[in-house]
Amino acid sequence: MLEQQKLEQAITIPVPTEFCFDQAIDYLSRSADECLYHIDNKKIYKLLNVKEKNILMEISSIERGNLLISFVSNEIPSDDVIQSAAVNYVREWFDLDTDLASFYALAKQDQLLEQVVQRFYGLRNIGIPDLFEALCWGIIGQQIQLSFAYKLKRRFVETFGESIQWNNQTHWIFPSPQKVAELAITDLTELQMTKRKAEYLIGIAQLIATGTLSKQSLLGLKDDKLVEKKLVSIRGIGPWTANYVLMRCLQAKTAFPIDDVGLQNAIKHALGSEEKPTKAEIQQLASKWTGWEAYATFYLWRTLY
DNA sequence: GGCCAGGTGGCCA
DNA sequence: TGGCCACATGGC
Numbered sequence: 001m002l003e004q005q006k007l008e009q010a011i012t013i014p015v016p017t018e019f020c021f022d023q024a025i026d027y028l029s030r031s032a033d034e035c036l037y038h039i040d041n042k043k044i045y046k047l048l049n050v051k052e053k054n055i056l057m058e059i060s061s062i063e064r065g066n067l068l069i070s071f072v073s074n075e076i077p078s079d080d081v082i083q084s085a086a087v088n089y090v091r092e093w094f095d096l097d098t099d100l101a102s103f104y105a106l107a108k109q110d111q112l113l114e115q116v117v118q119r120f121y122g123l124r125n126i127g128i129p130d131l132f133e134a135l136c137w138g139i140i141g142q143q144i145q146l147s148f149a150y151k152l153k154r155r156f157v158e159t160f161g162e163s164i165q166w167n168n169q170t171h172w173i174f175p176s177p178q179k180v181a182e183l184a185i186t187d188l189t190e191l192q193m194t195k196r197k198a199e200y201l202i203g204i205a206q207l208i209a210t211g212t213l214s215k216q217s218l219l220g221l222k223d224d225k226l227v228e229k230k231l232v233s234i235r236g237i238g239p240w241t242a243n244y245v246l247m248r249c250l251q252a253k254t255a256f257p258i259d260d261v262g263l264q265n266a267i268k269h270a271l272g273s274e275e276k277p278t279k280a281e282i283q284q285l286a287s288k289w290t291g292w293e294a295y296a297t298f299y300l301w302r303t304l305y
Numbered sequence: 306g307g308c309c310a311g312g313t314g315g316c317c318a
Numbered sequence: 319t320g321g322c323c324a325c326a327t328g329g330c
Contacts, residue, residue: 017308142312148328149311194326196313238313301311 011083013067013090018100020122021061023236030305033150035157035172036133044070047164047171050085053077056166057086067094073166081105095251103292107299110288112270116299125298127248128299131215133174134249138241140193146305155191157194171196176287180205200236207234215249224252231293256293258282266300 015021021042029039037046044059056073067088071077072180091097104121107113128134140151140156158174160183180202188198207213218227224246231242239259246255257263264276267285271277277285288294 138311139313141310143325144312144327145310145311145329147310151328190325196325200313236313240312244311258309260311261309265311302313 006297007079010068010070011087012062013069013087013096015065015067015094015096016099018104018122019065019124021065021067023120023123024094024126025123027123027302031147031150031166031209033154036171036174038171038229040169045166045169045171048086048089049173049176050077051079053082054164055086055164056164056171057090063250066293068282073164087216087301089129092129092251093127094253095127098124098251098253100295103295106289107296108293112267112285113289113296113299116270116303120299120302123299123302125247125251127250130174131213131218131245131249132177132180132205134245135176135204135237135241136180137199138244138248139197139204139236142241152191152193154278156188156193159191160187160290175266177205177208181209197236203235204237218250224250224254227252247297252294253291254293256297258284258286260297260302262304263297266303270300 025039025042025044028034028037028044037044042060046056046057046059046173048055048057052099055071055077058070058251059074060068060070062068067090069090078082082197100128100284104117107117119162128137135155136156137149140152144152157172157174160179161172163170163172183202183205185195185202188201193201204213218230221227221230227241227246227250228239231237231245232239237245240257243255243257244260246252258279263282267273267282268276286293286296
């Protein structure tokens with residue numbers, strides 16, 4: 001009975017050739033402190049807000065590697081708008097619309113990427129489709145170790161986000177810009193954010209809550225350089241965060257956080273070098289990645305964690 | 306206890 | 319533009 005109800009509501013999403021669900025699962029499993037989705041028995045559970053409702057999705061891999069979205073929990077949407085929002089979210093989250101063939105062709109000829117793409121074949125640039133979440137995650141991660149960044153994010157989400165209970169598990173959704181816009185600095189410094197980070201997060205929440213900044217408006221700009229310029233003009237967003245958000249949220253293939261210390265370390269290890277590469281050396285290496293800088297970065301990061 | 310972390314803003318030439 | 323430097327906080 002229950003099984004039948006699930007099947008009626010399930011949606012199949014076809015996947016491209018170079019897609020590997022297990023790679024996505026491995027990537028998504030990299031931190032025990034991750035709180036914005038839950039993985040159990042190769043199924044991903046993710047709370048999504050559509051039309052003022054929090055809907056719990058279950059994403060799994062079925063025959064031919066295709067993805068299946070089922071809606072679980074109390075609210076099972078029959079609404080087309082909600083269903084298409086879920087499909088769009090998953091397509092963006094797993095970057096299913098990119099043809100990776102030319103990236104792999106390029107990587108085959110590249111000393112740094114050759115081994116890496118073999119090891120992570122089928123890995124997609126797993127994204128953060130929500131702009132506010134992507135910006136916050138970038139800012140939270142500035143200049144601190146990733147393990148601590150996850151802890152800060154968890155505290156932030158569990159303090160100011162919403163949640164539902166299902167199957168003995170709490171499922172969280174990222175705090176809304178409206179909620180964060182009204183916070184005081186001390187609300188965030190109590191979580192052990194620095195004062196400056198607290199200012200950045202609240203400031204950006206206010207820009208989004210008032211409609212001054214939106215994903216749609218950024219995507220409406222003519223090219224990615226303009227988006228970068230717009231983002232960098234916002235307090236708390238420098239070149240690193242702008243490119244990080246371009247690559248994780250706006251699916252910009254040429255986004256390249258060149259100053260990233262993780263990228264430097266990944267290249268150092270890949271080259272078996274004693275020292276981190278200089279910016280000029282990275283630029284030299286990246287000159288062969290034209291059009292695929294974001295994917296190259298994402299795959300190199302993957303070698304670290 | 307010192308150095309490092311998926312940096313940024315501000316100041317100075 | 320490009321180069322310093324203060325900033326804060328946990329991890330190792």
